[in-house]
Amino acid sequence: xxxxxxxxxxxxxxxxxxxxxxxxxxxxxxxxxxxxxxxxxxxxxxxxxxxxxxxxxxxxxxxxxxxxxxxxxxxxxxxxxxxxxxxxxxxxxxxxxxxxxxxxxxxxxxxxxxxxxxxxxxxxxxxxxxxxxxxxxxxxxxxxxxxxxxxxxxxxxxxxxxxxxxxxxxxxxxxxxxxxxxxxxxxxxxxxxxxxxxxxxxxxxxxxxxxxxxxxxxxxxxxxxxxxxxxx
Amino acid sequence: xxxxxxxxxxxxxxxxxxxxxxxxxxxxxxxxxxxxxxxxxxxxxxxxxxxxxxxxxxxxxxxxxxxxxxxxxxxxxxxxxxxxxxxxxxxxxxxxxxxxxxxxxxxxxxxxxxxxxxxxxxxxxxxxxxxxxxxxxxxxxxxxxxxxxxxxxxxxxxxxxxxxxxxxxxxxxxxxxxxxxxxxxxxxxxxxxxxxxxxxxxxxxxxxxxxxxxxxxxxxxxxxxxxxxxxx
DNA sequence: CCGACAAGTCTTGTATACAAGAACAGCTAT
DNA sequence: ATAGCTGTTCTTGTATACAAGACTTGTCGG
Numbered sequence: 025x026x027x028x029x030x031x032x033x034x035x036x037x038x039x040x041x042x043x044x045x046x047x048x049x050x051x052x053x054x055x056x057x058x059x060x061x062x063x064x065x066x067x068x069x070x071x072x073x074x075x076x077x078x079x080x081x082x083x084x085x086x087x088x089x090x091x092x093x094x095x096x097x098x099x100x101x102x103x104x105x106x107x108x109x110x111x112x113x114x115x116x117x118x119x120x121x122x123x124x125x126x127x128x129x130x131x132x133x134x135x136x137x138x139x140x141x142x143x144x145x146x147x148x149x150x151x152x153x154x155x156x157x158x159x160x161x162x163x164x165x166x167x168x169x170x171x172x173x174x175x176x177x178x179x180x181x182x183x184x185x186x187x188x189x190x191x192x193x194x195x196x197x198x199x200x201x202x203x204x205x206x207x208x209x210x211x212x213x214x215x216x217x218x219x220x221x222x223x224x225x226x227x228x229x230x231x232x233x234x235x236x237x238x239x240x241x242x243x244x245x246x247x248x249x250x251x252x253x254x255x256x
Numbered sequence: 257x258x259x260x261x262x263x264x265x266x267x268x269x270x271x272x273x274x275x276x277x278x279x280x281x282x283x284x285x286x287x288x289x290x291x292x293x294x295x296x297x298x299x300x301x302x303x304x305x306x307x308x309x310x311x312x313x314x315x316x317x318x319x320x321x322x323x324x325x326x327x328x329x330x331x332x333x334x335x336x337x338x339x340x341x342x343x344x345x346x347x348x349x350x351x352x353x354x355x356x357x358x359x360x361x362x363x364x365x366x367x368x369x370x371x372x373x374x375x376x377x378x379x380x381x382x383x384x385x386x387x388x389x390x391x392x393x394x395x396x397x398x399x400x401x402x403x404x405x406x407x408x409x410x411x412x413x414x415x416x417x418x419x420x421x422x423x424x425x426x427x428x429x430x431x432x433x434x435x436x437x438x439x440x441x442x443x444x445x446x447x448x449x450x451x452x453x454x455x456x457x458x459x460x461x462x463x464x465x466x467x468x469x470x471x472x473x474x475x476x477x478x479x480x481x482x483x484x485x486x487x488x
Numbered sequence: 489c490c491g492a493c494a495a496g497t498c499t500t501g502t503a504t505a506c507a508a509g510a511a512c513a514g515c516t517a518t
Numbered sequence: 519a520t521a522g523c524t525g526t527t528c529t530t531g532t533a534t535a536c537a538a539g540a541c542t543t544g545t546c547g548g
Contacts, residue, residue, distance in 0.1 A: 062504070063502095064296075064504085082510095083531080084530050084531075085509090085510060085530075086530080087529095103405075106342045107335070110338045169328065170335055176408065283500095284500070293532085295532095295533080295534085296534085297533095314500090315501080490547105494544090494546100495543090496542085497540105497542080498540080498541070498542085499538100499540075503537090504533100507532070509529085511529090515522105517521090
């Protein structure tokens with residue numbers, strides 16, 4: 025039994041992990057056979073994927089896994105950076121006590137991240153914990169609504185990040201920055217928040233590295249071949 | 257001929273203007289007869305409306321025009337406030353020259369807003385110009401992507417604002433604040449941006465007024481009757 | 489009078505047949 | 519050789535019949 029939600033999760037995951045590479049064709053009939061379901065509910069899933077930017081729909085031609093769009097990535101980084109700086113500063117400067125649950129959750133995530141670094145081949149786990157850490161921050165600030173909103177446009181940023189975080193040093197750096205952020209919140213010290221968060225989110229816009237190694241996955245303006253359908 | 261995009265715009269508009277009141281039923285068969293189109297493309301439209309928060313889908317029971325959710329409104333106001341403060345400060349403190357087109361566009365919008373205030377029954381025009389002003393600001397900052405993202409969750413905020421902006425004095429205040437914002441950008445003066453933007457977006461969270469006059473349109477926690485389907 | 493059950497009638501959800509545009513191959517005519 | 523048809527075969531888009539859950543109504547039995 026595979027429900028629509030399961031299929032959605034499955035396809036999302038395959039695209040995020042690059043199991044389904046940018047440019048791959050997602051044919052409705054092929055997918056309907058694979059998941060043993062009719063085209064109607066499957067089209068709902070594809071609509072959702074298109075909405076989240078995972079695929080581009082070319083009417084009457086086909087659905088392609090989208091190429092990673094660095095413009096979208098930059099926009100999301102700016103959005104998150106601006107929001108998280110503000111949220112963390114608010115948390116750090118607020119006088120009311122922090123909810124214990126949230127703080128404990130953040131600490132536990134950091135412990136699990138540390139453990140994930142020690143193990144080999146734990147990138148995927150580390151990435152999920154990274155998401156969990158930031159989501160927990162949003163939760164602590166009462167902004168899960170905005171976290172969910174951002175997730176709706178996360179297809180490009182999430183894949184971008186996976187291509188970046190392949191070196192172990194990078195992981196250690198991220199963990200250290202998470203510690204700094206949590207210290208700022210707990211210690212009620214908002215002083216260095218700006219630079220920490222900016223570095224944490226911005227630093228690895230390393231376009232050259234991506235162009236060098238993963239050009240085949242990127243949406244390069246030179247390649248544009250008749251825009252996909254507008255999804256507004 | 258009414259395409260899917262037309263139907264979507266039409267229904268969105270009817271919900272925003274409260275022509276379709278919160279709680280109204282949008283039956284697929286009824287709508288398919290009204291627009292003389294089959295249920296399949298119509299369901300696509302309803303999916304989109306649900307995604308944007310215009311309607312709540314109760315599986316196998318029906319689609320209801322959503323009640324205005326003040327929680328969503330507050331979240332969007334916080335998001336926009338935080339983003340616009342940052343964007344405007346950046347624009348005001350940047351040294352590179354501003355694109356003339358964008359500045360002229362903003363000025364023209366202000367003139368048209370002034371004109372709209374003088375005319376009676378021009379609330380709808382004023383509101384659209386208000387959106388146009390803020391969108392132009394996002395454009396000037398190179399952040400139309402984020403404007404569009406925010407619009408995807410705008411159903412509650414947009415209706416909330418319509419219920420608020422019924423007094424002419426309020427309109428004049430908004431226009432004056434728009435002038436201040438534009439002056440900050442052009443005059444490269446970022447000093448008072450924070451308070452101006454915060455007041456501009458936050459000030460009219462006047463929940464009491466809404467509860468008093470439009471309780472029937474609001475999503476009040478007391479009324480909750482079996483949550484609608486999750487749209488993730 | 490009232491509760492329980494069951495038939496009927498709403499609703500949306502799914503499967504499937506058909507329509508119609510897009511791409512391609514292969515032919516023909518120039 | 520090549521431009522231009524034209525039929526074939528992909529694709530997604532639409533209409534419609536049917537499935538199945540939820541609610542209403544009425545009837546029957548206590």
